[in-house]
Amino acid sequence: MNTLLNVLLSSVLLAGVYFILSLGLNIILGVLDIVNFAHGALIILGAYSTYVLHTHLSLDPFLAVLADMVVVGVIGAVVYLGYLRFTVNSPLVRMFALIGFSSVVSALLLMAFGSDYRTIPVDLGTWYLGSIPVRVSQVVAFVFAAALGGATMLVLYRTTLGKAVRAVTDDRTSVQLVGINDRRLSLLAFTVGAGLAGAAGGIIATYVTFASDSGLAFAIIAFAIVIIGGLGDIWGGAIASFLVALLLTAVTVYLSSALVNTALFLLVLMVLLLRPRGVLNRGRV
């Protein structure tokens, strides 16, 4: 019984981080209609930025995450302004440009930090819920991620700017016809999406070890969540984050961590077959 409760609790805490991991990807997909193949690179850039800010500048890890969100957001803006905006009508060029960016990031990180796995050790002690131990750092990470996700949702659903961003997802031409500069919204969406990916990388670096080539593994989880939640459906993404966290935690605890990716792909396949528009049936096909 304790193990089951432990799995559920761990899944809830992990879901918060996973939600941030997928949120940026979802926003970029919704607004720009871009499958961001550089998402993993942005996540791992966030992890290393937080690592550097924490270990070399002695910044608190969670403050470092905020700083790394800005750093990776700016990198995202440069990527968008530098070439993505010129590839609107060339999806293939855009795809290879993003994959190319990922390769460059991975190579630069390898040259700068070597191939050693790293982590950001955060020991804030342990709480006990009955007899179930809970790492305080994971609770802080969850609260931090939930606050970040909540703030993003608040902007998207409560402000005129956020509604304009969502309107682009519905109909870009109509947005242009009411006089809104959709190109600026696209830049904003890619910058925020990149920043969130960076923040996710920073937070997740307090959970697990990472190396220059770890981005792909995190990106796979993010892509799975977006597919399960429904393409472009942010609330669906929140539910999918919990489902994926629960699945991965349960498989690790009850079966084997070697089966984690297999289980994830089976879940994605099942959702694609039975509910192609995601858990809430509201995503794009």
Place this chain on the structure above:
Amino acid sequence: MDDHLLRVRSIRAGYGDLTAIDDVSMAVGEREIVGVIGPNGAGKSTLLRAITGVVPLTAGSVTWCGEPIDRLPTDARARRGIAMVQEGRRLFASLSVRDNLVLGAYHADRATRQAAEDDVLELFPALRDIRGRTAGVLSGGEQQMVAIGRALMSRPRCLLIDEPSLGLAPFIVDEIYRTLPTLVELGVAVVVVEQEVGRVLKVVDRVMVLHEGRSVYEGSGERFRTDPDALASVYLGHELADQGGAA
């Protein structure tokens, strides 16, 4: 000095290799209702999309108050005062009616936006009770009212409406057509693309007939109101001998 609000000169536009309109010219004056009619595939919608920049021109020019605007992006043209209601309404389906209206006045301050919303609700009182509903679940008539209301929120000087009667019950179409003269009283020029010729001829000052992407008549709508044979003739692509009133 061009005293027309909007002038289109010999434009050509299309989709990829397909030319949908060629050598089309038209002019719209202040507080004028211009109807654009013609059979399916005549290029009526493309004309509106070319004016707003949704479809790029490959030849010709578009001027607004005497200034060339054909190099401006769509959003910049809208901010100058050209609004458009697209065929099929094209609302922001996941947003509420109120949010659709609010985004229509995105650049306005809160007070101006509120005043514009009050004006729209006065024009379409039926929207008052459905402001909180999601636009995607509305009936076709309600959606059309929201679409026109959203376009009016920015207080445009020229409103382009593409097929307002498409898929709607006749009594709703009547209601929408009743608002057009009111818009003119408010200082808005209207260009309406329509397949229901009888309805559009009742309200327009001038009419343009497109056939296979070319203008075959531009002039007073009076001629077609009194001579249905003339209308049948231009619909079949025959140019009329006297193109009276062509701008």
